[in-house]
Amino acid sequence: MSKAPADLLRRIAQLEERRGLLIVFEGPDGSGKTTQRKLLKSWLKGEGHEVVTTKWSSSDLIKPLIKARKQVRSLNATEFSLMHACDFRHRLETEVLPALCAGKTVIADRYFFTALARDVTRGSDLNWVMNLYSPIFWPDAVFYFQVSPETSGKRIAAERKPSYYESGQDITHLADAHDSYREFIGAVLGQYRGLASIFDFVTVDAEQSIYDQHQFIRSLFKKSARKKWTEYNVAAIADWLNNRPEMRIE
Amino acid sequence: MTVEKGKLIALEGLNDRELLREGKQLLRARSGERAGGVSQWGASGLFFQLRQSTCPEIPSPKTLLMLYAADLEFRLRWEILPLMEEGLDVVAAPYVETASAFGVAAGIDAEWVERLFAFAPKPEAAFRLRKPSAESKGMPSHCFHILAGASGHWKKRSGIKPLNECLARLKALPAGTPSKKGK
Numbered sequence: 001m002s003k004a005p006a007d008l009l010r011r012i013a014q015l016e017e018r019r020g021l022l023i024v025f026e027g028p029d030g031s032g033k034t035t036q037r038k039l040l041k042s043w044l045k046g047e048g049h050e051v052v053t054t055k056w057s058s059s060d061l062i063k064p065l066i067k068a069r070k071q072v073r074s075l076n077a078t079e080f081s082l083m084h085a086c087d088f089r090h091r092l093e094t095e096v097l098p099a100l101c102a103g104k105t106v107i108a109d110r111y112f113f114t115a116l117a118r119d120v121t122r123g124s125d126l127n128w129v130m131n132l133y134s135p136i137f138w139p140d141a142v143f144y145f146q147v148s149p150e151t152s153g154k155r156i157a158a159e160r161k162p163s164y165y166e167s168g169q170d171i172t173h174l175a176d177a178h179d180s181y182r183e184f185i186g187a188v189l190g191q192y193r194g195l196a197s198i199f200d201f202v203t204v205d206a207e208q209s210i211y212d213q214h215q216f217i218r219s220l221f222k223k224s225a226r227k228k229w230t231e232y233n234v235a236a237i238a239d240w241l242n243n244r245p246e247m248r249i250e
Numbered sequence: 251m252t253v254e255k256g257k258l259i260a261l262e263g264l265n266d267r268e269l270l271r272e273g274k275q276l277l278r279a280r281s282g283e284r285a286g287g288v289s290q291w292g293a294s295g296l297f298f299q300l301r302q303s304t305c306p307e308i309p310s311p312k313t314l315l316m317l318y319a320a321d322l323e324f325r326l327r328w329e330i331l332p333l334m335e336e337g338l339d340v341v342a343a344p345y346v347e348t349a350s351a352f353g354v355a356a357g358i359d360a361e362w363v364e365r366l367f368a369f370a371p372k373p374e375a376a377f378r379l380r381k382p383s384a385e386s387k388g389m390p391s392h393c394f395h396i397l398a399g400a401s402g403h404w405k406k407r408s409g410i411k412p413l414n415e416c417l418a419r420l421k422a423l424p425a426g427t428p429s430k431k432g433k
Contacts (some may be wrong), residue, residue, distance in 0.1 A: 061305040062313075063298055076327060078369055082320040084315050094307040131365040132316065242357050243310045 012237050016229045020050070020104040022096065022137075023163045023221070024111040028185050028192070029166060030155030032205040032213065037109050037143070039214045040221070046107055052099040054091050056110035062087035073164055077122040080165070084115050085132035092137060099239050106122030111139060115197065117191035121184065122171055135235035141224045143217060144201035149186045151207060156181060256286055257332035258371060260345035262420050263379030266290060266321035269343035272379055272426075277341050287329070294324035310357035318349045319366055326370065347378075347420060382431050386403030401418030 004012075011043070041051045057066055064169040068084045069075045075083065088111075092107045099106050099111060112133040130136075156162055157178055164170065167177040168184025202220055206214055229237060259280065261273050273288035296317055300309075309317065318331060322345075330340045346367045353363040 059305075060308065061300070061303055061309060064303070065299055075339065076323070078323045079320050082316050082323065086316045086320070089313045089316070090307070090309055093310055093313070128365065128368060134362060150380060214281070239312070 005138070005236060008238055008241075009211075009230055009234065011241070012229050012234060015101050015237070017082060018087070018101075018103045019229070020100045020102070020227065021108060021141075021224075022100060022108065023141040023224075024108045024113075024137040024139040025145065026110060026113050026142055026201065027153045027204075027206060027241065028147060028149075028152045028188055029162070030152040031145035031147040032155075032210065033109055033145050035210055036213055036217060039109050039174075040217055041107060043214075043218060044107075044221075045196065046087040049102070050104045052095070052104045052106045052107050056114055057084060057087050059090045059094070062090050064070050068076045070165055073170070074166070075170075076172070077124050080122060080170075081124050081129055081132060084119075085112075085129075088115070088133065089195075090153065093240055095135070097231055103247070108139065112136065113192075113195050113201075116186050116195055120191050121168070121187045121235070125128075132183075135239055137236035138227050140227050141221070142178055142199065142201045143220070144192065144203050145206040145213075146192075146196075146203050147206040149182060149189055153182045154187050156213070223226045253335075253337040256336065256338040256340060257281070257374040258282060258330060258334060259341045260340060260373040260376040260422055261341050261343040261379070262348040262351075262376065263344060263417065264348065265379065268379050271397065273341040275306075275351075279337060281339035284337065284339045285420055286333035286336070286340045288341045288343050289325045289329040291321060291325075293329055294321045294331065294334035296321050296324075306348060311353060312358055312362075315349060315353045315363065315366060322346070322349075322367075322370060337361070347376060347423060348416065351377065351416040351419035354419060370393060374407070376423050378420045378423040378425055 013191040025037050027033050037053065044051050057063055062083065066075075066087060069083070081231060088138070096106050096108070098213050113132065116126065116129055120126050162181045164177070167181035168187075169177060169180045174180040174183065174185050195201070202224075204216060206213065208216075227233070259276060259279075261269060261276055263269050263272075270288055270290060273290075277285040277288060284424050299319070306309065325342070330342060350360075350363045353366075354360050
């Protein structure tokens, strides 16, 4: 149970009143997340929502640092985890939370579950990775796009050659990127299966038609309940407000 | 024949120049022929690149600490551990304590900070710079400088003085360069 001071809880309750929803799309590459994200965004806009999208490893500040190191393949598992956690935190603090507090709906194309699945596959300790993302800011809903490793591999192969880190060549040490991807994604999906049951994801059958998936997401979005910030996200918001005095008082 | 592993010595403080000078002295005094080198913050180039950014939003203390940690992992991989494997001693200046003290001074939970640096091996011995009050007047290590006043961000956002707080926390460590060789 939260031991947060009463004024903090009051402030969080104030922010809660007009906040937007945070919807997360999770799943491996080639599972159709991006397509569904765009469809949901268009539909939500039509319904009158103001929608913001945030993508994995996309912050203006940290993305160039990661990109430069990926190009020269210099990241080991620990650095990989830390750099992605930096990018996530920076986006959470400067994009996601301000947008939510302004009443916008945020669709996150991947969330910290991606790090848990990938980093643990790379050999990082689960509790250490969890700590990087703590205190965790819980989204309102997580849609997990479930797909077989074969389908994911085929879809990726049809489009492009996966990059060195995307294909997990840093840990499989296989010369062929597609072979490596198939091996790596199998292990990542194993991690995702565990996460889906622990964190109660809404599973979307990503082998279904694009239309059916979209209808399913729409229907669940309509039914989805908000996660009360005063119950789930007190520590994460307190952490954020600590560096945002302008947000502390209304 | 197996080579005996070198030792890792931490020297904590905020001033780059002081850390390098005292780090070299510390290495001479303690290690003699086994002196490997002094490893400093920023070897990965992360902070240099960060300062080139035109992004208007600067990183929060927690994000910065994770960047320090990434930089430290780089130093361990490419500077510190290879020399130790060769049987040479290395002074890490600064190492974990400076960043931890800075994090706690910035209001970050001490346990979170401790868990963050769990990957870093424990040093054989840890010291701090001899003149903490004088060094704070100098140019602090540029990774700390980002938060400590270059942009006015820190003062604006928190109203406390993290450098002085940080130095106060480091006072728990023994000061200065030991005059005798060995421990």
